[in-house]
Amino acid sequence: GPSKAPLLTFYVYRAQSDSNYPPYNTNAASLGGVLWYLHNEIVPYCTTTPNGGKFGFRRYSKTRILRYKITMRATTPLYGKGMNFGVRMAFDAGKNTGAYGMTKGFENYGYFVGCNILGHGPYPTCPSAQGTKEGFCPMRYGE
Secondary structure, eight states: OOOOSOOEEEEEEEEEOSOOOOOSSEEEEOHHHHHHHIIIIIGGGTTSSTTOSOTTOOGGGOOEEEEEEEEEOOOHHHHHTTOSSEEOOOEETTEEOOSSTTTHHHHHHOSOOEEOOTTSTTSOSSSOOEEEEOOSOTTSTTO
8 A cells, every 4th residue: 555654855956967858766965065076076076078178167067956856655665674765876868777686675675765874984974965866767878
């Protein structure tokens, strides 16, 4: 039956280029998380880009921060484990490119919203998070 997990509503943010596409199978973050991403993944790389570090160039041509309001409920199997969020998986061009067995998490727990554990890996220790919003088909590019 339907999940008995609580309904959660929150905002997520995404650094994006001028390209417009729906926010399915993409990575998003809290406001602190997206600022961390810009500071650590975008700004320091202007000198290693194909354009040779032209002033004003941003890695991946990021030009804006988008805000989305998310309302979600954990899947029944995930909530049965005492969790509202699963592991965050990396998405590139709409495809799950993360290391977590590619489909294992979805096979076991259904399509869930994932997040990082703060302070683990290269992720910030401040109150912020990066996560994934699942879309239609997380195993195929652009779907």
